Amino acid sequence: MMVKTTQEQKYLLFALLVLAVYLSPLFILQENAHIRVHDNLDSNLAWYKVLSRSGQMFGGVTGVIPQIINGLLSRNAFGTEYSVIVWLYSLLPTMIAYGISQALTRIAAFIGMYLLLKKHLLPGEKWIPLNSFAALAFALTPFWPSGMLSTLGMPLALWAFLNIRKGEATLKDYAVLTFLPFYASIVLGFFFFLSAMAVFWLTDVIRGKGWNGKFIFSIGYMTFVFMLVEYRLVYSFLVKGVPNSRDEYFHAHLPFWRAVRLTFKNYLLGHTHVMTVHTLFILPALFIAFYFVYSKRLWKQEKIFVFLFGLNFVLSLWYAFWFFRGWVPVTEKFHFLNTFNFARYHFLRPMVIYASFALALKIISLQGFSWSKTAKWFAVLQLMFLALFNDEIIYRQKPTVKEFYAEELFQDIKQYIAMPQEKYWVASIGIHPAIAQYNGFYTLDTYNNFYPLSYKHQFRKIIEKELEKNKTIRQYFDQWGGRCYLFTAQLGKRYMIKKDSKRHLKNLELNTDVFKEMGGRYIFSAIPIDNARNNRLKLEKVFESKTSAWKIYLYKTF
Structure with missing residues (x-):
């Protein structure tokens, strides 16, 4: 449990109030609300309903969904029955389930980012306002709804892993690693996060920091829990069945210069499944902070910020060049490179961008009184801009849920x-x-x-x-x-x-x-x-x- 000062309580209550207001249209309007259509109304929300009445909630790994494509659609295509989101839609009306899912995800995102910043990146009461605003901004990003905590849960998991890495593990840390897999997807975020954690552990070993058995065990433990929860996915991947539609998926089609263009497009604008809304205010803050690091030779003091600053671009580069046609000879030899989307390492970007945003605001605020005010304005403007990305605003020209279905x-x-x-x-x-x-x-x-x-x-x-x-x-x-x-x-x-x-x-x-x-x-x-x-x-x-x-x-x- 977090130890709260009066100042901390004030900022945390403010953040929760903002989240409540942000989410209120979903609970007030319900079926008359406007929400995302792409990869949401046109798919996942209908799938949950089909699954709940199919009689196949606990169907075997070779089971099928009778209602779709002549009863040939594999039960495994609708994911695990051990996901909380499946049960929300099974037990509750669609928009009540949707609102609760949004609330759970955004609250967990705020808590996770706040804990990560407070404990590991920006400790100290001086930074409570900055940590609160950055965490709140992260929680307001327009994430992909059925992704749940696949990306927005990463800061919470990183907080737990860093605690374990430092030898400060408690039951809370392992509780996080245990329960997150029930409200996240390994293919939509955590495969990439966990493999990044493994690289982090290996880097520690190479740098002479020891083998840290507890750290690597915790990574393996969370991976194991995911494998149990996502047993249908594991079965589909390991057991060769009849050829499926993914066998004709072809991703390596971009010429070199189009891949370069996509790199900068992704870096500047983000991606529809991991919208970060970072272009107008976060990017300028990052470059201003980087300028101060460069001009004042703060490389050592701000090494975490410099690392995240560079990683942000590398993730966009990796995303874009995954579609580079130079991969074709490799994908022809290793078929799984076509059927599994390794481009999704860029799903780490929301956490990377908002953690580096908090560090950038700290660097800017330390440059004097006027710069401190500028840092606060960056935070406030980012929050105001994110408020404009509320579903009820950006999808107001689309059909309501009631009109759609x-x-x-x-x-x-x-x-x-x-x-x-x-x-x-x-x-x-x-x-x-x-x-x-x-x-x-x-x-x-x-x-x-x-x-x-x-x-x-x-x-x-x-x-x-x-x-x-x-x-x-x-x-x-x-x-x-x-x-x-x-x-x-x-x-x-x-x-x-x-x-x-x-x-x-x-x-x-x-x-x-x-x-x-x-x-x-x-x-x-x-x-x-x-x-x-x-x-x-x-x-x-x-x-x-x-x-x-x-x-x-x-x-x-x-």
Whole structure:
């Protein structure tokens, strides 16, 4: 338990109040809230619902999800049942679960960064305000929701590891290492963090600091807990099953100068799954602090800041050059380099950037009274800027959760079809298949990156002529295929066509014979298909609702 001074209590209460205000729209608005669509509403939130009603929560490692792609989707594609987030969505309404998950993640992120700074990077009461603001800023970053503590939990884990490394381990440290794996993902953050910790330990050995058995044991211990929690992932990786969609994933495609450009883009702007919002205020603070270190020869005193400053760029460099086509000969020899995304070492950047931000503010504030005021303004402006990245602000032009999943509208479609949903298969055009899945429909299309390769090839026959007409979607499907959608050349990668659209699909060429062979009976299209009869499709009815973002044209095969 943290020992708090009156000053510390004041700042901690302020931080918790800010977090409460920041999170309040989720609990007040609930289904009327605006939240992230990409890799969230279009996927994970629907997956949790599908899993909870599938009867496969504890399904075996060879089990399948009956509702998706003819029952060929592996149960393992939906992750472990020992993740807390899975149970939140299983036991609670979607937006209550979402709000609680956001609160748990942001509070743990604040506590972890605050403890890390207070104990190991900026100890002393003098730095309590700075530590509080930096930790709060870190907790307000717009992290990827289903990543949970995969990135934002790293400071808490590092705090525990550093305690153990110094020989000051307590039960609290091992409790952190034990429970974090139940609310984080090893492939979405902690594989890279733990391997970095192993390098850290090895560096200590090389520098003559001894073998530190407790430190390496703690790294192994947390890895072991992750392996137990993520046993489905371990099984899928170690046991060679049928070829899957990841076997055609191709990442090494960038020429050298495009990789260089991506390096600086990532360094300056970050990445959608680990948004750091660091460009306007944090980067200038880092460069100002680095200037003072350089001009005053503070290399030894500020070696941690200098290390983090350099590491930040190296992580962006590694991320970008993972996609450099020079890797091709290596990936051809070692296939797992294509199926596992080693670029994700850049997921360490949120922790690195905000820890170095705190150190930079300290360096700036030590340069005199006026610079001390400048450091405070950097902290305040960063917090204000992050507040503008609240979901309710940045996604205000997107559908609300209620409008996105459109349960009332799809209930009308279900009643119109008037057959048990498991008796027929559907696919969607112009909207994400996750919407139909969320509403209980059995879909031939899906968004998953781990499904049988044979199914991908079979599904491709349905859209083969459309792919031939559009290079972008052809490469997108063939070289990745995570979105196994009814792509059309006209719409390309647009799958959120709202009900006020005036578009019509013209010259559509689907192989509906293959669609029917796969069990397909209905297509939910967001826009009318002008040549439906040429595709052996009949318009049954048009569905619309005030609570839906979509207008659905229900087509039936004949």
